Amino acid sequence: MALLGCGVVGTQVVRLLEEQADDLAARVGVPLELAGVAVRRRDRAREGVDPALLTTDAENLVTRDDVDIVIEVIGGIEPARSLMLAAMKSGKSVITANKALLAEDGATLFAAAREYGADLYYEASVAGAIPLLRPLRESLVGDRVQRVLGIVNGTTNYILDQMDTHGAGFQEALEEAQELGYAEADPTADVEGFDAAAKAAILAQLAFHTPVTAADVHREGITEVSAADVAGAKEMDSVVKLLAICERVPGPDGADRGVSVRVYPAMIPRSHPLASVREAYNAVFVEAQSAGSLMFYGAGAGGAPTASAILGDLVAVARNLVGGSPGPVEVTYASLPVLPMGETVTRYYVQLDVDDRSGVLATVATEFAKHGVSIQAVRQEGLGDDAQLVIVTHRAPDAALSATVEKLREFDSVREVASVMRVEGDE
Amino acid sequence: MALLGCGVVGTQVVRLLEEQADDLAARVGVPLELAGVAVRRRDRAREGVDPALLTTDAENLVTRDDVDIVIEVIGGIEPARSLMLAAMKSGKSVITANKALLAEDGATLFAAAREYGADLYYEASVAGAIPLLRPLRESLVGDRVQRVLGIVNGTTNYILDQMDTHGAGFQEALEEAQELGYAEADPTADVEGFDAAAKAAILAQLAFHTPVTAADVHREGITEVSAADVAGAKEMDSVVKLLAICERVPGPDGADRGVSVRVYPAMIPRSHPLASVREAYNAVFVEAQSAGSLMFYGAGAGGAPTASAILGDLVAVARNLVGGSPGPVEVTYASLPVLPMGETVTRYYVQLDVDDRSGVLATVATEFAKHGVSIQAVRQEGLGDDAQLVIVTHRAPDAALSATVEKLREFDSVREVASVMRVEGDE
Numbered sequence: 001m002a003l004l005g006c007g008v009v010g011t012q013v014v015r016l017l018e019e020q021a022d023d024l025a026a027r028v029g030v031p032l033e034l035a036g037v038a039v040r041r042r043d044r045a046r047e048g049v050d051p052a053l054l055t056t057d058a059e060n061l062v063t064r065d066d067v068d069i070v071i072e073v074i075g076g077i078e079p080a081r082s083l084m085l086a087a088m089k090s091g092k093s094v095i096t097a098n099k100a101l102l103a104e105d106g107a108t109l110f111a112a113a114r115e116y117g118a119d120l121y122y123e124a125s126v127a128g129a130i131p132l133l134r135p136l137r138e139s140l141v142g143d144r145v146q147r148v149l150g151i152v153n154g155t156t157n158y159i160l161d162q163m164d165t166h167g168a169g170f171q172e173a174l175e176e177a178q179e180l181g182y183a184e185a186d187p188t189a190d191v192e193g194f195d196a197a198a199k200a201a202i203l204a205q206l207a208f209h210t211p212v213t214a215a216d217v218h219r220e221g222i223t224e225v226s227a228a229d230v231a232g233a234k235e236m237d238s239v240v241k242l243l244a245i246c247e248r249v250p251g252p253d254g255a256d257r258g259v260s261v262r263v264y265p266a267m268i269p270r271s272h273p274l275a276s277v278r279e280a281y282n283a284v285f286v287e288a289q290s291a292g293s294l295m296f297y298g299a300g301a302g303g304a305p306t307a308s309a310i311l312g313d314l315v316a317v318a319r320n321l322v323g324g325s326p327g328p329v330e331v332t333y334a335s336l337p338v339l340p341m342g343e344t345v346t347r348y349y350v351q352l353d354v355d356d357r358s359g360v361l362a363t364v365a366t367e368f369a370k371h372g373v374s375i376q377a378v379r380q381e382g383l384g385d386d387a388q389l390v391i392v393t394h395r396a397p398d399a400a401l402s403a404t405v406e407k408l409r410e411f412d413s414v415r416e417v418a419s420v421m422r423v424e425g426d427e
Numbered sequence: 428m429a430l431l432g433c434g435v436v437g438t439q440v441v442r443l444l445e446e447q448a449d450d451l452a453a454r455v456g457v458p459l460e461l462a463g464v465a466v467r468r469r470d471r472a473r474e475g476v477d478p479a480l481l482t483t484d485a486e487n488l489v490t491r492d493d494v495d496i497v498i499e500v501i502g503g504i505e506p507a508r509s510l511m512l513a514a515m516k517s518g519k520s521v522i523t524a525n526k527a528l529l530a531e532d533g534a535t536l537f538a539a540a541r542e543y544g545a546d547l548y549y550e551a552s553v554a555g556a557i558p559l560l561r562p563l564r565e566s567l568v569g570d571r572v573q574r575v576l577g578i579v580n581g582t583t584n585y586i587l588d589q590m591d592t593h594g595a596g597f598q599e600a601l602e603e604a605q606e607l608g609y610a611e612a613d614p615t616a617d618v619e620g621f622d623a624a625a626k627a628a629i630l631a632q633l634a635f636h637t638p639v640t641a642a643d644v645h646r647e648g649i650t651e652v653s654a655a656d657v658a659g660a661k662e663m664d665s666v667v668k669l670l671a672i673c674e675r676v677p678g679p680d681g682a683d684r685g686v687s688v689r690v691y692p693a694m695i696p697r698s699h700p701l702a703s704v705r706e707a708y709n710a711v712f713v714e715a716q717s718a719g720s721l722m723f724y725g726a727g728a729g730g731a732p733t734a735s736a737i738l739g740d741l742v743a744v745a746r747n748l749v750g751g752s753p754g755p756v757e758v759t760y761a762s763l764p765v766l767p768m769g770e771t772v773t774r775y776y777v778q779l780d781v782d783d784r785s786g787v788l789a790t791v792a793t794e795f796a797k798h799g800v801s802i803q804a805v806r807q808e809g810l811g812d813d814a815q816l817v818i819v820t821h822r823a824p825d826a827a828l829s830a831t832v833e834k835l836r837e838f839d840s841v842r843e844v845a846s847v848m849r850v851e852g853d854e
Contacts, residue, residue, distance in 0.1 A: 016717060020571065026760040027568055027636070123566060129718030131558070131566030138565075139550060139558030141454055142738020144447065209454070273724070276703070290443060290735035291556030291725065297700070298721035308717035311569020325752040333453040 001314070002067040003037045004058055004083055005074035006046050009097060009124075010037070012307035013071060014049050024311070028318040036061045038083075062087040069317055071310060072096040077104060084109060088118040093321065095313045097124035097306055103198035103214035106205065110329065119326045121313035126199045127152055127282045129305030130298040131312070136206045136286070143288040145207040147247040149424065150284030151277050152199040154300045155190035156222050156242040158182045158280040160265070163230045164239055170225055182280050192221035196244045196263040204246035204261040207286075210334040212246075212261055218341040220264035229265075229419045232351050232390070238267040239275045243424055249339055258337040260344040267349055268425040275425075342399030347376075349392050350405060351419035356387035360413045364389060367407050371400040386415065392423060428741070429494040430464045431485055431510055432501035433473050436524060436551075437464070439734035440498060441476050451738070455745040463488045465510075489514040496744055498737060499523040504531060511536060515545040520748065522740045524551035524733055530625035530641035533632065537756065546753045548740035553626045554579055554709045556732030557725040558739070563633045563713070570715040572634040574674040576851065577711030578704050579626040581727045582617035583649050583669040585609045585707040587692070590657045591666055597652055609707050619648035623671045623690045631673035631688040634713075637763040639673075639688055645768040647691035656692075656846045659778050659817070665694040666702045670851055676766055685764040687771040694776055695852040702852075769826030774803075776819050777832060778846035783814035787840045791816060794834050798827040813842065819850060 003010055017024070017034055025031040037049060038058035046054070055061055062070050062083050070087040072094065074080045080101055084094050089112065096102070102109065102125055113120040123133045127150075136145070151157050155177060162173040174191065177183035189195045197217040204212040222242050233240045244263050251257035268275050273295055277283040282300025287293050299305040320327050354360045361380060368375055374394040381388045393401060408414050430437055444451070444461055452458040464476060465485035473481070482488055489497050489510050497514040499521065501507045507528055511521050516539065523529070529536065529552055540547040550560045554577075563572070578584050582604060589600040601618065604610035616622045624644040631639040649669050660667045671690050678684035695702050700722055704710040709727025714720050726732040747754050781787045788807060795802055801821040808815045820828060835841050 012717070016569070020569070023571070023636075024569060129570075129715070130721055131562035134561060134566050135558035138743050139561050139736065139739040141742040142443070142447070142451060142740075143556075143735040144450070209450075273703075276700075288556070288735060290439070290731040290738075292729075292732055294557055294723070294725035296721070296723060299719040302719075304717040305719055308570040308715060309566065311717075312566040313569075315568040316565055320752075323752040325747075325750040 001032055001069040001071065002035055002061045002064070004062070004070065004072045004080070006037050006039050006049060007073065008303040009073045009306045009310070011046060011048060012303040013073065013310055016307050016311055018048070020311070024315065027315050029322050030318070032314070032318060035064065035066045058083055059086065062092065063090040067092060068321060069093045069095065069314065071314065072098060073310070075100065077101050081105065081108070085112050088112045088116045088120070091116060091118065093119035093317045093326070095121045095310055095317060097122065097310060099125040099195070099198040099202060103201040106202070106213070107211060114329050117326055119317045119320055120329070121317055121327070123313050124306045124309035126202050127284060127296070128298070128300045128302060129308045130282060130284070130296050130300065132284055132296050133202070133206060135296070136203070140286070140288055140291060143290045145286060145288045147287040148203050148207050148245070148284060149274065150244050151241055151274055151282055152244045152284065152300065153190055153196040153242060154280030154282055155183045155187065156196070157277065157282070159191070160222060160225065160240050160242065161278050163225070163227065164234070167227060167231070169227045170223060191223050193219045193242065193263045196242060200244035200246055200261050200263050203244065204259060205332060207246055208248065208259050208334055208336060209332055210259060210336040211332045212259070212338055216261060216338040218262040218264070218344070222265050225265050226419070229421055232349065232419050233267045233421070236267060236349065236392070237270050239270055240265050240421065241268055241274060243268070245424065249344070256336055258339040260339050262341060262344060264422060266422040266424040272425040342397060344398045345395050346398050346401065347393050347395050347423040348401045348405070349390070349419070349421045349423050350408070350417065352389040352391070352408065352414050353416040353418050354387050354389050355413045355415065356382050356385055357413070360387070361389065363411065363413060364391070364408060368393065368404055371404045372396065373400050373404055428459055428496040428498065429462055429488045429491070431489070431497065431499045431507070433464050433466050433476060434500065435730040436500045436733045436737070438473060438475060439730040440500065440737055443734050443738055445475070447738070451742060454742050456749050457745070459741070459745060462491065462493045485510055486513065489519065490517040494519060495748060496520045496522065496741065498741065499525060500737070502527065504528050508532065508535070512539050515539045515543045515547070518543060518545065520546035520744045520753070522548045522737055522744060524549065524737060526552040526622070526625040526629060530628040533629070533640070534638060541756050544753055546744045546747055547756070548744055548754070550740050551733045551736035553629050554711060554723070555725070555727045555729060556735045557709060557711070557723050557727065559711055559723050560629070560633060562723070563630070567713070567715055567718060570717045572713060572715045574714040575630050575634050575672070575711060576701070577630070577671050578668055578701055578709055579671045579711065579727065580617055580623040580669060581707030581709055582610045582614065583623070584704060584709070586618070587649060587652065587667055587669065588705050590652070590654065591661070594654060594658070596654045597650060618650050620646045620669065620690045623669060627671035627673055627688050627690050630671065631686060632759060634673055635675065635686050635761055635763060636759055637686060637761040638759045639686070639765055643688060643765040645689040645691070645771070649692050652692050653846070656848055659776065659846050660694045660848070663694060663776065663819070664697050666697055667692050667848065668695055668701060670695070672851065676771070683763055685766040687766050689768060689771060691849060693849040693851040699852040769824060771825045772822050773825050773828065774820050774822050774850040775828045775832070776817070776846070776848045776850050777835070777844065779816040779818070779835065779841050780843040780845050781814050781816050782840045782842065783809050783812055787814070788816065790838065790840060791818070791835065795820065795831055798831040799823065800827050800831055
């Protein structure tokens with residue numbers, strides 16, 4: 001077995017391999033031996049890692065005869081992809097935590113796994129230690145998954161939780177998250193939703209047996225979420241969460257017209273189980289035709305939880321090697337189209353500052369009606385000259401909802417569109 | 428493929444096999460064909476099941492050449508055990524939902540699976556459609572599970588939830604559950620904790636790689652839970668749940684001294700995630716060394732959810748057959764002893780009706796101290812002549828706690844021990 005990369009996750013993998021060596025050997029049937037650890041620079045000390053195992057020649061390591069399993073925790077597209085492809089071509093099994101690569105170019109990896117009969121396992125790529133991919137790949141493989149709705153990024157959940165609990169603004173909450181190590185110095189991948197979008201692509205592909213890449217995912221981050229948005233949610237007895245949503249979209253005949261895969265901050269009712277997911281925890285709801293609603297909850301990141309997921313894959317892959325046949329390979333036979341965001345059906349919460357005079361509500365309501373958007377609830381509050389108007393819609397195509405809001409911005413009687421947010425959780 | 432039994436679960440399996448035939452074939456690589464359905468009586472109509480498939484000769488069916496997978500949903504010990512053993516001996520793979528048999532004599536089944544190289548899958552036996560056994564068997568197999576704490580019986584959770592929500596008594600809540608179909612006419616298996624104990628045995632065995640049977644499980648049902656108990660829990664901002672608990676017990680040297688496996692009603696704080704599991708839902712917390720706390724939530728019973736779990740196993744087993752090698756077989760290499768309840772460390776809530784005079788609290792507190800039990804909180808309320816004393820202890824061996832309570836019953840100043848209940852969830 002070879003390890004590529006020896007950062008936070010890699011050192012935890014090495015530690016667990018050593019600490020649990022006896023248990024792992026008993027569970028696999030043979031002892032697991034670490035043959036080498038590929039790193040960029042050999043001169044950095046790595047706690048608990050035998051320096052004799054370190055090498056900077058990853059290309060050689062992945063094809064060595066004494067290696068039959070390669071664990072990749074380098075991250076990023078290259079050289080991770082080339083190394084994994086070379087490993088599979090040499091008949092090695094591969095375990096990876098690389099969500100960015102799987103979401104961008106999983107197809108190439110899966111094709112190589114099929115071609116060379118190699119195992120490719122990646123439980124650690126989504127939601128850390130929470131067993132989520134294996135249940136989707138295996139437990140629910142005899143069912144029909146309708147929807148996956150989840151909190152899959154701990155950093156943004158921590159920030160939004162702080163904003164909800166302490167009324168902090170985004171910037172303040174982000175800085176606190178950075179101080180505590182929940183957010184990185186460059187938080188772009190998290191707060192702009194790139195990380196969640198990559199995970200959404202992986203989940204959608206598994207859930208619907210259809211190819212989905214990160215580029216297919218409609219993505220909005222949380223940088224625009226304001227204290228006013230969070231306060232507005234509170235008044236609705238709701239909470240703002242960054243959600244990854246994958247769902248089947250039926251056509252008029254009831255058959256699947258396609259799938260919708262999206263990541264954005266949205267309000268969900270406080271009574272929804274996802275609303276109570278605090279701090280940096282992750283949780284994913286899965287709705288399947290026969291199984292009903294399932295929820296998976298736990299730590300979504302961190303060295304030890306991620307290493308736990310990798311070791312679970314390692315035992316599975318090692319058992320497959322001992323047994324002489326690889327595990328299941330992803331099948332994307334369904335090939336459903338990923339629909340554009342405009343065709344996705346959702347609900348809006350809109351908060352407007354308007355002139356406090358008669359007729360404004362009628363004008364606004366008429367604009368919603370013109371776009372075929374039905375209003376579920378309205379609340380108007382006078383504030384001296386101004387009035388505040390809060391509108392929650394019924395479900396409608398996103399294109400109609402956003403076109404309505406664009407029109408409202410042009411109205412003289414609408415001074416400001418103070419908050420616009422999608423509403424998720426059952427209507 | 429052959430199906431043994433065609434009741435609530437069996438008919439759902441047949442329905443799903445037909446409805447999802449194309450998807451299943453795509454996921455396995457070959458079509459799945461139902462060769463026969465063994466029933467006790469052929470003259471009963473079974474909706475959606477081709478009468479030509481029905482047979483009363485189960486012995487013949489499980490060894491037929493055109494059958495390579497046997498799905499057992501008869502339940503009970505015999506003839507289920509003999510049929511599954513005969514099937515494995517003939518080289519068939521077996522899928523079962525039979526928790527009673529697995530908990531009573533799983534060892535015989537696992538030994539047969541090993542001997543004949545047959546697959547034995549049983550996800551549906553615990554917590555219905557919630558993917559729980561596969562995550563324990565596979566995802567967490569590289570980790571060290573410390574504790575499993577769960578609500579694994581929907582009937583009793585429904586009853587306790589009604590008692591909590593509406594202040595109903597046990598009998599009243601049971602009758603309502605029976606009317607709604609959540610409880611059977613003879614509710615013994617559920618309300619006396621037999622069903623939960625069987626599941627606890629299966630979970631403990633998987634979590635700790637150690638043999639555990641239903642007979643090893645300390646079991647208390649919910650028939651003695653009173654409206655006063657539930658009201659007492661409310662005052663503690665807690666809720667009463669029937670919990671299945673499996674945990675490692677460390678010795679003085681930190682190594683495992685054994686495992687504790689038990690089922691009883693206990694108070695848990697309302698802030699604990701398990702407290703919000705309502706109605707007939709199930710949820711299981713798993714605490715692992717590296718993965719941290721994980722929770723799995725969903726419908727724990729019902730025909731369709733159970734059938735979904737069976738079909739997940741079916742795809743896995745069929746893929747193993749296509750691939751030419753069986754999946755992992757249970758290993759119970761650890762062989763840790765199951766400790767008696769008296770040695771299990773837990774906490775007690777005790778509510779006493781006492782004489783309202785000075786010195787009573789001192790007498791009671793002294794008795795706890797004599798048994799080495801430390802008190803965490805006391806609340807005394809005068810009620811005319813009487814006073815009510817509520818005591819919550821710190822953690823102590825169950826034997827010491829129960830001995831203390833037995834002594835208190837003998838005191839003249841203690842008129843009644845009104846409620847005794849264990850307290851779970853972190854101290």
